[in-house]
Amino acid sequence: MDLVKPIPRPSPTTRPFWDGLNERKVQIQRCDGCDSWVFYPRTRCPSCLSDLLIWREVSGQGVLYTYTLARQPTAPHFADETPQQLAVVELDEGVRMTSTLVNVEPSDIVIGMRLQPYFDQVTDAVTLLRYQPG
Amino acid sequence: MGLRGHAAIVGFAEFKHERKYSGPRLFTVEQWSELTAMALDDAGLQLADVNGIACTDIRESGMFTPATIVEYLGQPVNFAERIDLGGASSVGMVWRAAAAIELGIADVVVCATPALPIPSNPEPRAIDPRRFFQSSSNEWGSPQAEFEIPYGNLAQNCGYAMIAQRYGAEFGYNEEAMAKLVVDQRQNGALNPLAAFYGKPTTAKEVLASKMIADPLRMLEIVMPVAGGGAVVVASREVAERCRHRPVRITGFGEHLTIKTPTYAKDMCVTPVGPASRQAFTMAGLEPGDIDAAEIYDCYTITVLMTLEDAGFCAKGEGQRFIMDSGMTHDGNFPLNTHGGQLGMGQAGAAGGMTQVVEAARQIMGRAEVRQVSACDNVYVSGTGGIMSEQAALILQGG
Numbered sequence: 339m340d341l342v343k344p345i346p347r348p349s350p351t352t353r354p355f356w357d358g359l360n361e362r363k364v365q366i367q368r369c370d371g372c373d374s375w376v377f378y379p380r381t382r383c384p385s386c387l388s389d390l391l392i393w394r395e396v397s398g399q400g401v402l403y404t405y406t407l408a409r410q411p412t413a414p415h416f417a418d419e420t421p422q423q424l425a426v427v428e429l430d431e432g433v434r435m436t437s438t439l440v441n442v443e444p445s446d447i448v449i450g451m452r453l454q455p456y457f458d459q460v461t462d463a464v465t466l467l468r469y470q471p472g
Numbered sequence: 473m474g475l476r477g478h479a480a481i482v483g484f485a486e487f488k489h490e491r492k493y494s495g496p497r498l499f500t501v502e503q504w505s506e507l508t509a510m511a512l513d514d515a516g517l518q519l520a521d522v523n524g525i526a527c528t529d530i531r532e533s534g535m536f537t538p539a540t541i542v543e544y545l546g547q548p549v550n551f552a553e554r555i556d557l558g559g560a561s562s563v564g565m566v567w568r569a570a571a572a573i574e575l576g577i578a579d580v581v582v583c584a585t586p587a588l589p590i591p592s593n594p595e596p597r598a599i600d601p602r603r604f605f606q607s608s609s610n611e612w613g614s615p616q617a618e619f620e621i622p623y624g625n626l627a628q629n630c631g632y633a634m635i636a637q638r639y640g641a642e643f644g645y646n647e648e649a650m651a652k653l654v655v656d657q658r659q660n661g662a663l664n665p666l667a668a669f670y671g672k673p674t675t676a677k678e679v680l681a682s683k684m685i686a687d688p689l690r691m692l693e694i695v696m697p698v699a700g701g702g703a704v705v706v707a708s709r710e711v712a713e714r715c716r717h718r719p720v721r722i723t724g725f726g727e728h729l730t731i732k733t734p735t736y737a738k739d740m741c742v743t744p745v746g747p748a749s750r751q752a753f754t755m756a757g758l759e760p761g762d763i764d765a766a767e768i769y770d771c772y773t774i775t776v777l778m779t780l781e782d783a784g785f786c787a788k789g790e791g792q793r794f795i796m797d798s799g800m801t802h803d804g805n806f807p808l809n810t811h812g813g814q815l816g817m818g819q820a821g822a823a824g825g826m827t828q829v830v831e832a833a834r835q836i837m838g839r840a841e842v843r844q845v846s847a848c849d850n851v852y853v854s855g856t857g858g859i860m861s862e863q864a865a866l867i868l869q870g871g
Contacts, residue, residue: 344610346618378619404641404740406633406686408624413604416624424623424630426638426735436625436735449641466622 341415345464352379354393359465362457364398366433367391377433398455399472400429407444427453427469441470474755479570480712480719480871481704481833483515489668489700489818489827493589500530501544503586507703508545515705516716517580524551524572524581526565528822531590551578558607558857559769560727561585562702562825563864567725569706579711584703585823607858620733628771629694631734631859633686636774638740642789645688649792650773651679654692656800657770657809661816663802663843668698668818693773698818702826704833712871717837724756724867734859742782745854745863749783752852756867760784764848765835766806767828769856769863770813779854783865802843810835810843825855829866836870 348356355378358365367376371388375396382389408422416422423439439447440456454472459465485507498506504527512519525541533540538552551572555561562585569581608616608626620626639645655676662673674692682691712719726748731737753759760783768783770776777791785806786794798806811817811831814824832851834840840848853866 341604344605344617344621346622347612349613349618352618378615404634404638406630406637406689407684408630408633408686409684410629410686412624412627412630413606413621415604419624422624422630424625424634426634426740434735436620436623436733438623449637460622468623 343415343460345460351381355379356464358395359457359467360459360463363395364455364467365393365395366429366431368394375431375433377429377435396429396431398429398467400427400453402447402449402451402453403428403434404449405439405447423447425469435467437467437469439470440468446471475570475574475722475724477721477723477869478709479573479706480709480721481566481868482707482712482715482717482719483511483517483705484703484830484833485510485514486666486702486827486830487588487700488666489698489820491668491696491698491818493699495588497589497591499532499590500586501532501541503588503701504530504541504584505545507584507586507701508582511582511584511703511705514716515707516714517705517707517711519545519547521580521711522547522549522582524549524569524578526553526555526569526581526583528555528561528585549578551581557855557862557864558822559771559825560855560857560862560864561822562829563725563853563855563866564727566704566706566722566829566866567727567864570722570725573706573708579708581706582703583706584701585826586701587820587823588699588701616733625733625735628859629686629689632772632774633689635734635740635860636688636772639774639778640688642741644792646792646796647680647688648676649795650693650777651676653773653776653795653800654679654815656804657813657815659801660810660843661812664811664816667812667816668696669812669816689772689774695771695814695819695824698820700818700820701823702830704826704829717839719871720833720836721869721871722866723869724752724754724758725865726751726755727862727864729862732858732861737860741778743778743860743863745779745856745865746782748863749854749865752865752867753784756869758850758867760852762850763852764807764850765810765832765845766808766852767811767832768809768813769825769828769854770809770815771819771824771856775856775860778860783852783854802840802845807845810840810845828853828855832866832868836868
């Protein structure tokens with residue numbers, strides 16, 4: 339079966355995040371109401387419900403919070419990536435995001451390892467934020 | 473705060489759980505009729521006694537589910553709930569039914585989770601692409617569509633695997649303990665004629681040799697999908713007095729929801745079943761040490777491990793040692809999932825959690841036959857939906 343991989347469709351609220359990735363920049367929201375970082379992008383802060391959310395560029399660096407090697411595709415679209423190196427990354431700002439690990443052998447993956455962004459332009463319009471050791 | 477323990481489970485029904493279903497195919501509403509008839513008959517009640525239902529979704533209709541079911545059954549009700557808590561739905565049904573009964577708005581509530589295959593459609597429709605994304609939503613605007621699915625973070629296995637991997641990094645991961653959990657439960661399941669693994673115990677060696685699906689979870693630590701389904705009848709104290717069996721009083725409950733995707737959990741190793749269980753125990757006036765049997769939702773071994781800890785049966789980080797040191801078969805010192813759990817029964821979709829509720833009732837009523845736990849008066853039940861997203865707990869006590 340020929341399946342097109344699902345890609346994100348940015349919304350008015352989330353577009354700055356995806357636009358940033360297209361320019362090789364990681365931008366996330368910071369809440370001016372309670373001084374906390376916010377991910378994924380929202381219209382109001384999930385800590386204090388303030389709508390004073392400001393986009394800020396960050397390094398994108400962080401550590402590996404957890405991962406798994408999916409030895410069976412999580413959907414048929416990902417059959418070519420088996421084993422999928424699914425990861426949860428904790429940015430230095432404290433927020434977590436879902437990603438996949440690249441440029442690393444499964445046996446070298448360790449929870450707590452330092453990670454840096456790998457900008458993966460998957461279409462003309464969309465860049466995914468994957469992670470590699472760094 | 474909470475229940476007075478006046479409502480009770482008075483009857484139950486359960487289809488045989490089978491990997492390859494051997495019976496006639498029935499639509500969900502038809503299965504509702506079957507389960508209702510079986511459970512009412514078990515309790516010694518009539519359709520006319522029913523004035524409440526609790527349901528999950530049905531295959532024949534996307535909306536107006538409760539009205540569709542009561543029309544099909546032919547019985548008007550005062551109380552109808554459609555519960556959307558995945559594997560926690562059965563526990564969610566039972567406490568809502570008890571609450572409605574204690575409020576005085578219903579006397580007899582049927583809670584059912586049918587999950588047999590429906591008849592094949594003679595006009596097959598094109599495959600719905602949403603099917604691939606299972607319990608994640610790929611709809612426009614869904615956070616999962618934007619931040620999970622494009623990376624392949626969907627389906628349940630990987631979410632639970634990533635929780636287990638994090639648990640291992642924080643507390644250590646003992647594969648032997650996880651294998652023992654499976655072995656003890658399958659031992660119980662081997663004695664349960666309604667279980668898919670009836671007569672089929674397993675060994676630690678077999679568990680540890682089973683295929684790695686998503687590290688560190690192996691195939692035999694993951695539930696097998698089956699056909700099945702079950703139901704319970706919850707009734708008022710007055711009705712319970714004229715029923716056939718020992719009433720199974722609902723004396724405590726709790727429910728807690730936190731996230732859809734574990735990435736965003738405050739701490740991936742602290743699960744919602746903690747607050748849910750503490751509320752349930754407090755309401756019932758019991759402590760974990762008072763429990764005679766625990767029927768713990770077991771979609772994966774990691775779910776049981778973390779529930780044992782977060783519900784307070786052992787300290788955080790001590791769960792694997794607790795499993796190694798305890799006899800968890802029906803005749804052990806810590807009877808756990810005495811029906812085999814879903815690892816032994818098989819998982820019939822959202823009906824999986826009903827097996828835990830039914831077995832708790834069966835044990836308290838003293839009807840578990842060769843699996844009967846001696847002097848079984850107080851049972852803890854948990855339900856888990858999503859990926860440790862939403863969890864619920866019940867305390868059931870013999871009346």
